Amino acid sequence: MHLIFLGPPACGKGTQSAILEQKYGYYHLSTGDLMRREVATGSELGKTIKLNIEKGVLAASEIVNELLKKDVENHKQMSILFDGYPRKIDQAKFLDSVLEKNKDTLKRVFYFDIDAEELFQRILSRVTCNACGAVYNLRTNPPKEDGVCDSCGSHELVRRGDDNEEILKNRIQSFFEETAPLREFYQKRGILSVINARAPVEIVTEQIINAL
Ligand SMILES: [Zn+2]
Structure with missing residues (x-):
């Protein structure tokens, strides 16, 4: 029974993915990780992906779809938690087709609700x-001693550098432009749960578990 985590960068879905993976045995399928792994192989595909990451733009759907399909095939016996995919409607339809082929369906889609201003902060x-x-994080997870x-006591x-911040801001912007329509897509299907992602980590986990 598969799940999707839908949310902008820095919304906390990485933390929640790790919790679901450890406590409930989900396979955490992060397309970000898949792409980083491909980059590490040094393949032609990896080089193209690297260029996109450096520019802070989203990878082309064909690239991500190809990596995703392979990884789903490799883990089809497990419950998969999709993180960072789909980002667009065409990817959502592609995911449907991949799952249908395995006579599989999505159980629930979690939308991590948080506004851009909070993310920038x-x-x-x-x-x-x-x-x-x-x-x-000086706001949500500060060191014990200021x-x-x-x-390590250092x-x-x-x-982080300003470059990094710019890239992250771009990624947040494109999330709200390109990914937000997916919320409606899954809502119509009746499998969307909206999570208050401004809440503390434990409360976010609780919201997810209650909706499963
Ligand atoms: Zn240290």
Whole structure:
């Protein structure tokens, strides 16, 4: 019984995916991960994907569809949690066709509801430890002692580069432009649950579990 997590970058769906994977045995299918893996192989396809990621634009549907189809085939015995896919209506229809072929269906689609302003604030308050790479959010997940890394004690907690922020802002923008219509698409089908993604992590999990 498969699920989709629909939501903009930094909405917390990565955290929730990890929880569902660990506690409920879902296979977490992240198209972002699939693409990063393809990039790592150094293939021609991987090079094209790398270019798109650097520019902060969405990969072409054909590329993502191809990677997705293969991965669904490899995990068809499991309950799959789709994260970051579909992003557009044509991808949603493609996913339907892939699942139908396996006589499979979607159980539920979760829309992580949060506005762009809140996301920008979250991104701006992210800091990374220069020494060990630990990531904190000064608003939602600050280090125990102000300015000191919990894991290694370093005082070098720095914000991400501006380039990175620009890319993230672009991705958030395109989410609201291109992905939002999917909400209506799944609502009409009667399988959409809207989650309040501004709530603390445990409350978000609770909302998801209650709707399953
Ligand atoms: Zn550290």
